[in-house]
Amino acid sequence: MKLAVVGGGSTYTPELIDGFARLRDTLPVEELVLVDPAADRLELVGGLARRIFAKQGHPGRIVTTSDLEAGVAGADAVLLQLRVGGQAARDQDETWPLECGCVGQETTGAGGLAKALRTVPVVLDIAERVRRTAPDAWIIDFTNPVGIVTRALLQAGHKAVGLCNVAIGFQRKFAALLDVTPGQVHLDHVGLNHLTWERGVRLGGPDGENVLPKLLAEHTDEIAADLHLPREVLDRLGVVPSYYLRYFYAHDEVVRELRTTPSRASQVAAMEKRLLEMYGDPALDEKPELLAKRGGAFYSEAAVALASSLLRGTGDVQVVNTYNNGTLPFLADDAVIEVPAVVDADGARPLPVAPLEPLFAGLVANVTAYEDLALEAALRGGRDRVFTALLSHPLIGQYEYAEALTDRLIAHNREHLAWA
Template identity: 80%
Template sequence: MKLTVVGGGSTYTPELVDGFARLRGNLPLEELVLVDPAADRLERVGGLARRIFARQGHPGRIVTTGDLDAAVDGADAVLIQLRVGGQAAREQDETWPLECGCVGQETTGAGGLAKALRTVPVVLDIAERVRRRNPRAWIVDFTNPVGIVTRALLQAGHRAVGLCNVAIGFQRRFAGLLDVSPADVHLDHVGLNHLTWETGVRLGGPEGEDVLPRLLSDHADTLAADLHLPRPLLDRLAVVPSYYLRYYYAHDEVVGELRTKPSRAAEVAAMERRLLEMYGDPALDEKPELLAKRGGAYYSEAAVDLTAALLTGSGSPYQVVNTRNSGTFPFLPDDAVIEVQAAVGPKGPSPLPVPPPDALFAGLMANVTAYEDLALRAALHGGRDHVFRALLAHPLVGQYACADTLTDQLIAHNREHLAWA
């Protein structure tokens, strides 16, 4: 079995490699190819990856290359985890929206749109090259904004599934609070990528006992602290929202915080420099503890589980993925990409039936889905008007004067990455 990681020079990659090594019984890799145009980063990451495999006794071969076509040739699955423009572009995404009093964030709002515009054309080009060499290969997208990128891939007819680590993070957190195995925790996970609510927490599977009321009763203070949201809000919602909902539920508060502290991009850039120094140490043969602060917790477990299910039919029977709506939520278009529990196998994901969500959640989902549709049009076709319409539709922008200013800022800061600008 051959798996290719596009963006293999990412500092995330040792987390992924560690998962492949530890969970090799679920996913018997013979060849893992790390491809990245940044040769210096790739050399350091690839060296550590080989040492991790050796330390854990994995017999697979790790190949590093800058040749994308060779990397994807014959691959059974291609995992995409790239960042167009690097942390420098992320720094801009998190900064210029604040000038209009809007959240500066890399996956939502104006910054998230900028990332989508840079990313979608690049990912579609990669996917086409994969399809020409192996049309049966699965594409697993971990590249943000996952919902928009996955929708672009599916609309272009690719065999693609989007993956995010929010759900598996909640699963592990709830399991710890309940003192049960993570495998026993099944989430009623409802929404879009980075716009989700845990509306049920079931023990043993989709039909198991819903212990969310007990979880909220016993641990709401802890969960509220994790989410940086007030306990009374969780009590009134009676669900556990993703921490990304804080950008919506406490928008002005978040903007005030972001204006008074260093950007997350600056923090991550400094962390990446330190990680790459560590990766170059020939004595290091395991992922360092610092990597846990980089983000992407449990990414490796989620990626291995999903890839194993797609390629071999093994792995967890139900997984939270980003996939086509296809009637799951009747109030959304069939081609919208949703993030829900699905039965996953070699034929792909099949969303489980979902009870109609509360109007409070459904309304926001419909609004953001409309934005994502407009964002994808802007990414595919370009043009100032498409960008403006997407920003005007986004609930974190929504005012024409802000949308106008942010459109000009977005184009100015991303011109080198926008073929049409």
Template identity: 70%
Template sequence: MKLAVVGGGSTYTPELVDGFARLREDLPLTELALVDPAAERLEPVAGMARRMLRAAGHPATVTATADLREGVAGAAVVLLQLRVGGQAAREVDETLPLRCGCVGQETTGAGGLAKALRTVPVVLDIAEVIAEHAPQAWIVDFTNPVGIVTRALLDAGHRAIGLCNVAIGFQRRFASMLGVEPSRVSLGHVGLNHLTWVRSVHLDGADVLPELIRRHGPEIAAGISLPVELVTRLGAVPSYYLRYFYAHDLVVEEQRTAPTRASEVAALERRLLELYASPSADTKPALLEQRGGAFYSEAAVALIASLLGDRGDTQVVNVRGGGVLPFLPDEAVVEVPARITASGAVPLPVAPVEPLYAGLVAHVSAYETLALEAALHGGRGRIADALLAHPLVGQEHLARELTGLLLEANRPHLRWAGAR
């Protein structure tokens, strides 16, 4: 089985390769094709991938190419993990909104919109090449903002599923707290990508979330940087991305004085690429844990194995809601448990979502619809509408100012930059 990774020069890739090596019984990989236009990244990462597989006794070959057509041809699955504009663009996403008193973050708010504007057209171009050269391939999208990108792919008719590591991260954390194997733990995880709550944690079918909060509340709260009193009152665990909404002003204060995550990641990537370039390096370095994306490989292997093996198991993915959240349009992409088969992902029924969460989910889902319109069709007015609809912006003067700033900063990446 051939698997292609677009954005294969990412420093994340050895995390994937480590999972492929450890979980070879679940995924019969024969070729791993790494696709990336940046030779200075692709070459050391590909070399590292080959040594890792060889050290693990894995028979798969690793190919590396800048040619997208060559890389995806004949693949059963294509995984997308690209970053248009690199860490330099992320730095702007994280700092520019602060000039207007708004949170600077690469997947939500004004920064998330900027990333969507840059990313959606590129991903759709890639998907057209996949459709031509690997028409039966599944597209697994790990590229942020996952919800918007996945919606774009599905609306264009592609075989696509969005993947995020937030749910598996919570599952593994809770399993560790309970002292059990992760396979015994399942989550009542609901919302949109990077806007989710865990409302139940089932151990062998019984909900143990109240017990977890009672026994481990401070530890859980520290992991999401929110007050334990909030977690206790909610009786649910918000994802750490909810801090941008629940503690907006505090986050802005912190961001104005702290180093950006983009600068930290850029420094990490330089060190990781140096490690990958060493001819003796053949195991995933501990430093990679600081890069983020914990359990990414396990989530990816599980999803791909279920798609190709028609397993019918349950995994948390980004998929069309189809009415599973009745307050959203059927075409909205949601992040919920779904049954995974060879035909794709079908969301499972979800208990009614409390107004405290449903209002915010509906608000951000409406923004995502407008953000996708802006990414597809361009125009200053569409950008302003999306910003006005986002709860982290939401004021006309801020939307107007940010529109000008985002358009100017991202002009080199926007084909329609002259549109009004």
């Protein structure tokens, strides 16, 4: 079995390598290719990756290359983990929206649109090259904004599934609170990427006992603290929202915080510098503890499980991003949603979902409409399309803000926008 990781020079990658090494019985990788144009980073990451495999006794071969076609040729699955423009572009995404009083974040609001505009054309180009050199390969997308990028891939006819680590993070958190193994916890997870709610926590399987009321009764304060939301919000909702919902439920509070603290991108850039120094140490043969602060917790375990289900046809239930196909009846079939799905060699098929409460359905419908317009802007370009997408976003919604943000977005991203 051959896997390729495009963006393999990312400081995330040792987390992925550690998962491949630990879970080799689940996913027996014989060849793993790390593909990245940044040769200096790639060699540091590749060296550590080989040492991790060696320490854990993994027999697989790790190859590094800057040649995309050579790297993905004949692959069974290709994982995409890109950041077009790097942390410098992310820093801008998190900064200039604040000038208009709007949240600055890499996947939500105006910053999220900027990332989509930079990313979608690049991902589609990569996917076309994968199709030519590995026509049977599955594409697993971890590149944000996952919902929009996955829809672009599916719309272009690629064999693709989107992946996020939010659900597996909740699964692990709830399992620890309940003192059970993670495999016993199944989530009633529903919504869009980075816009989801846990409406049930079931033990033993998708039809098992719902222990969410017990969790909320006994651990609301701890869960609310993790989400940086008042416990009263969870009490009134009766569900556990993704931490990304704080950008919607406490938008102005978040803007005030972001205006007075260093951007997350600047913090991550400093962390990445230190991580790369550590990766260059020939004595290091495991992922360092610092990597846990980088983000992407449990990404490796989710990626291994998804790749295994797709390549081995196991029919496991996993939370993924895929076509709606009637699951949420108020959305178009080709909307991309994030829900539990049966995953096998034919792809992902969402499980039935109980009707979504109006409070949640309204926001899902609004953000889906925005994602439609965002993808149109990413595919076709043009200032008017950018403005329309921004105006439609529930965190913006005023024409003066949309006009000002459009100008700033284009000015800060001109080098990445072929039409600008």
